Amino acid sequence: MKSITVAQLSERADTPLIDVRERSEFATGHVPGAVNLPMSEIGDLLHELPDGAFDVICQLGGRSARVVEALEARGYDVTNVEGGTAEWIAEGREIEIPAS
Secondary structure (H helix, E strand, O other), X not given: OOEEOHHHHXXXXXXXXXXXXXXXXXXXXXXXXXXXXXXXXXXXXXXXXXXXXXXXXXXXXXXHHHHHHHHHHOOOOEEEXXXXXXXXXXXXXXXXXXXX
């Protein structure tokens, strides 16, 4: 399984980012530009996945790793973000909070 650190993620400009946390978690703050496709719903949302390579993030890296393994088995070019959103925030990086 391919993986990157949050530092490497911050340097990627043109790679789509899928956040697989639940909608309530995503709403509390996420990496800017991330698209929320919750792990619990992703089987029904495969048509919304980007064409080409993309990254997957969750809170700590466990859920995203499981999603990456499943998507790789289906032929997707996908990379896990180690440490997840928690590490992104811990490093003091900017987050987006959707308007309620």
